Amino acid sequence: MQDKPDLAALIASRICHDLISPIGAIGNGVELLAMEPGGVRPEMALISESVANANARIRFFRVCFGQATGDQRIARSEVAAILGDLGRGGRIGYAWTSPNDLARREVRLAFLLLQCLESALAYGGRIGVTRSDIGWTILAEAPRLKVDPALWEVLTEPRAPAEIGANQVHFALVPEELARQGRRLVTEIGATTIRLTF
Numbered sequence: 184m185q186d187k188p189d190l191a192a193l194i195a196s197r198i199c200h201d202l203i204s205p206i207g208a209i210g211n212g213v214e215l216l217a218m219e220p221g222g223v224r225p226e227m228a229l230i231s232e233s234v235a236n237a238n239a240r241i242r243f244f245r246v247c248f249g250q251a252t253g254d255q256r257i258a259r260s261e262v263a264a265i266l267g268d269l270g271r272g273g274r275i276g277y278a279w280t281s282p283n284d285l286a287r288r289e290v291r292l293a294f295l296l297l298q299c300l301e302s303a304l305a306y307g308g309r310i311g312v313t314r315s316d317i318g319w320t321i322l323a324e325a326p327r328l329k330v331d332p333a334l335w336e337v338l339t340e341p342r343a344p345a346e347i348g349a350n351q352v353h354f355a356l357v358p359e360e361l362a363r364q365g366r367r368l369v370t371e372i373g374a375t376t377i378r379l380t381f
Contacts, residue, residue, distance in 0.1 A: 195248035199241050206241065210234040232272060239268035246287065247294040247353070255287035262290055274307035281314035289319070292360045296321055296368075296379055298353040299338065303377060305329040321379040330372055338368055 213231045242265045246257065259281050266277035277297075293312055300310055300323040308325025337347075337354045347355050361368055361381065371378040 189250060192248060192250040196245065196250045199245035199249055203238070203241050203245075206234060206238050210238065235268060235271070236273075239265060239271075243269055243294060246291055247298065248356075251287040251291050253286075253288065256284050257287045257290050259283050259285060275301060275304050276309045278309070278311040280312065285314065288360070288364060289314070292357070292364060292366070292381070293319060293321065295353045295357050295360060296381075299335075299357065300377060300379075302334070302351070303328050303330050319379075319381050323377040325375060328372075328375060328377065330377075335370060335372065338370060 210231070213227060213234060217227055217231070246262075246265070259279070260283075262281070262285070263279050266279055269275075270277045293314075297310060297312070300321065304310070304323055304325045306325060306327045306329070308323060310321065310323045313320045313322075334347075334351060334354045338357050340358070357368070366381045368379060368381045
């Protein structure tokens with residue numbers, strides 16, 4: 184008997200799929216306008232930057248929330264491109280070190296944890312991700328952290344808080360993904376760093 188389909192992941196995949204084309208078309212239109220005499224006006228540069236950011240976010244969400252079967256793979260170059268586009272002009276910089284070919288489910292878990300770290304790095308910072316033979320290490324560094332202890336407790340406890348919001352859903356999804364992959368997360372939260380290993 185087949186596993187029940189993950190309807191939430193299928194919905195997320197569908198939304199990302201349907202949005203990526205029109206956003207790409209807007210980006211192409213902005214590029215054509217920029218080729219006209221007079222060069223790039225400030226408002227066109229702003230639109231272009233916003234389109235690039237939206238495109239990067241949707242690609243990130245597709246991996247993070249979309250459907251991922253057990254045998255799907257994702258290239259390191261694709262992951263690096265997504266994070267590079269996300270970090271461009273943003274408050275958080277990303278560094279990714281891993282083998283060339285990765286299980287999409289593993290990257291999905293790492294991306295969910297990146298979202299958790301983004302909420303703690305409200306004032307900016309850097310996040311480094313390393314995949315070695317012994318597992319994953321994600322290190323976030325910032326001059327100042329904004330950590331909600333109740334949310335971070337969810338990552339290592341099987342229950343989610345009753346009042347979790349849409350902007351915090353990744354905290355509730357991490358334990359499910361850890362269980363699905365048979366992994367255990369270790370969190371170490373300091374004054375200016377957060378280290379996650381799984």
